[in-house]
Amino acid sequence: xxxxxxxxxxxxxxxxxxxxxxxxxxxxxxxxxxxxxxxxxxxxxxxxxxxxxxxxxxxxxxxxxxxxxxxxxxxxxxxxxxxxxxxxxxxxxxxxxxxxxxxxxxxxxxxxxxxxxxxxxxxxxxxxxxxxxxxxxxxxxxxxxxxxxxxxxxxxxxxxxxxxxxxxxxxxxxxxxxxxxxxxxxxx
Numbered sequence: 001x002x003x004x005x006x007x008x009x010x011x012x013x014x015x016x017x018x019x020x021x022x023x024x025x026x027x028x029x030x031x032x033x034x035x036x037x038x039x040x041x042x043x044x045x046x047x048x049x050x051x052x053x054x055x056x057x058x059x060x061x062x063x064x065x066x067x068x069x070x071x072x073x074x075x076x077x078x079x080x081x082x083x084x085x086x087x088x089x090x091x092x093x094x095x096x097x098x099x100x101x102x103x104x105x106x107x108x109x110x111x112x113x114x115x116x117x118x119x120x121x122x123x124x125x126x127x128x129x130x131x132x133x134x135x136x137x138x139x140x141x142x143x144x145x146x147x148x149x150x151x152x153x154x155x156x157x158x159x160x161x162x163x164x165x166x167x168x169x170x171x172x173x174x175x176x177x178x179x180x181x182x183x184x185x186x187x188x
Contacts, residue, residue, distance in 0.1 A: 006052065007035065008043045013056040016040065017063035131163045 012033060019029035030037045047057035138155045 007039065008046075008052045008056050010052065010055055010059065013059035017059050020060065020063040021067055023067060128163055128166055131159050131166065135159050 012035065015033045016026075016029045016035070019032050020026070024032070026040060027037045030040050043053050043056045044060065046053040048054070135156060138152050138159070141152070
């Protein structure tokens with residue numbers, strides 16, 4: 001006795017590929033073809049089992065490749081300035097939208113995720129001085145080219161939150177000490 005027939009067909013793959021080729025991500029493409037994304041990923045995973053899964057996966061791979069080729073070409077074209085016959089610039093090239101899309105779509109290929117920076121956090125305690133020392137480390141690493149501006153900003157934002165937490169805690173302690181000296185009793 002065999003199970004129910006698979007929905008993994010060349011026709012389904014072509015319908016999904018049409019969405020992907022137009023720039024859609026997998027989940028919306030699946031929704032447009034009335035198939036669960038989990039089923040899509042299962043068909044791709046089963047590529048090694050032969051047809052129809054291998055054909056399905058090949059069609060999807062080709063759609064992804066075609067989209068990437070088109071975007072690479074558009075990226076290069078939009079990065080170029082367009083000139084009038086007299087040599088003046090008609091339109092300045094702008095490739096940022098395509099770059100942004102490519103970074104979202106193919107993170108592993110278009111984003112530099114290889115940066116690993118070691119910061120000495122052994123001295124980070126609950127003092128503002130230790131937070132300031134850590135900020136100096138971040139700025140030093142950025143100056144040495146070990147951190148990008150974005151990475152440095154993210155780290156410094158976290159350290160600023162830590163500094164504010166410490167200040168708030170210290171202020172609460174000071175307020176409690178003053179209240180105790182004045183004999184103020186808080187009723188709950």
